[in-house]
Amino acid sequence: MAITRTTGKHRRPGRAPRTARSGANLAGIATLAASGVVAGFAAPALAASDDGRGAEDTGLRQAVAMGDELADQVAAQAETQQSFAAEAAAKAQAEADARKEAARLAAEAKRKAEAAAKKAKQEREAKERAAREAERKRLNMFVLPVSGSYLSTSYQASSGLWSSGSHTGVDFHAASGTSVHSVGSGTVVEAGWGGAYGNNIVIKMNDGTYTQYAHLSSLSVSVGQAVTPGQQIGLSGATGNVTGPHLHFEARTSPDYGSDIDPVAYLRSHGVNI
Template sequence: MASNRPAPEALYVPNDSAEGPDGSPGFAAYAPQESWEEWNPTAESIRPVRGRHRVHKKGGGGLARSSTVLGVGVIAAVGAGGIATAQGGKPPVSIAMPDMSAVTDQLPEAKSLPGVGSLIADDSDGGADTSTVAAPLSSAGVTTADAERGTTGAGEALRARIMQQAENQQHQADDAQRIAAEDAAVKKAAEQAAAQQDKAQAAAKAKAAEEKRKKEEAARKKAEAERLAKLAKSFSLPTSSYTLTSHFGDSGSMWSSGQHTGLDFAAPTGTPLKAVHTGTIKSAGWSGSYGYRTVLELKDGTEIWYCHQSSMSVSVGQKVTTGEVIGRVGATGNVTGPHLHMEVHTSGGANIDPLAWLQGKGLNP
């Protein structure tokens, strides 16, 4: 293909008397400088559009193309009206523009905008208050609650929220500590109450055990007293109207062994002597330092010796019962006065305290 020259330019010559091709007045006369030839536009032959322009992508947002479309629409409308008037003689279409005075009256002055007044102030405002420069340029992040507290800057609002969050966390920590202290106090009180309850229960158990022991002890003593009372009915003191003068184990030169081996009942001569229990007469007669002595053998083998008698009323092998008279008080043998010298010997031959033995039978000499 042959290269093309740049597109020819039409020469406009204003001439009110000239007529256009269609005979209409007011059009310029065209006077081509060169002869016409076929022209094919190419990238090299098209003159570049001077000035800044923006190429919009196909399918872009309507907001990005709104101004361009509006401008093209207005030009098209105006052109269509003029062409219609020129061709058909119709009156031009009037385009009503909105009255912007009502809007501009409500807009704030530029000087009152934060951080802007100082930028457009003239030299005469050199002494004006520059406090507006420090005003925040944006209120992004400022909530209604922040505005109510007087917070206008995003940084101040963020700081206030951080401080509020820290305060809330401190309150939560204090609440947790308080709850923990209350729980500890409740637990301690419960433990103290449980300890006191255990102590009270232990004291109650101890008291009940003591009362039980006392009752058992009282019952035992009562049973023992009943037993002794019953036993006393089958045992008897050896004499009456007496005075105990010497006890078992007393020491002195009056006794050959150096110690007294029995219990002395001092009584007038002739006072009756009775069998302490049912038994058999084992011996009856003279026995040296013991004078006249009667030996009563009980069923269990225990021997009761009646010494220093003035007279004897039984013989060997005789069966006697409790309280039966077997002799009388005297002063025979090694004595200092009339009395009954009573000795108790076990079945094994041991010499024991007659007073303790009588007490064990429920008798109190």
């Protein structure tokens, strides 16, 4: 059977129509354009497609080359941005670490300051307690009425010089004008002329007993005045019934004459070495 062909021009099989090739080329270029490539090269590529496959390949190679260059630029920018981001993160971390260290140092300084303040307070309180204790002991201590003196007449010595027939106190050797001290803490209940005692002072001690200081040349305290151990209350002399200057000292259970007790035993019971 004879094969007949229709008349007219025919194209070689396998070659795509120009419109199809142009469409494919445009699709590839559009893809590159979406990545940021300027599509100005598309026109020459499309124009060349009319003249043959070689021109079309040249356009694609240009597009690929430009795409590679763009990719390199994008990668370089991305690397630079990552570097900046890393530097910013490192700086932020360093600042955070610095703030944390500053907070730690501030807390440590505060702790040390509080510890130092607490220690200073404890030391101050300890000193205050020691001072109070020392003052308490001082106020409760007893001393000799005349510093560095000695007894010239003992307690209950017999003599016609005394109305009772015996000595109701003790005499301390003291030249006229010698300082006379309160033997302990108390309150003055008598200060003035005492007859045979001359100028005398009677003190009610804090323990409820009484002490008397007689034959004084002058007085330094008055009734109602509080006195402390060792405080000067007058000066020794020879007023009243005496044969010479000295201090007559008595210890009593009351402020009245006749309630006398042994003054040496009294002073020794309060820690005075006599």
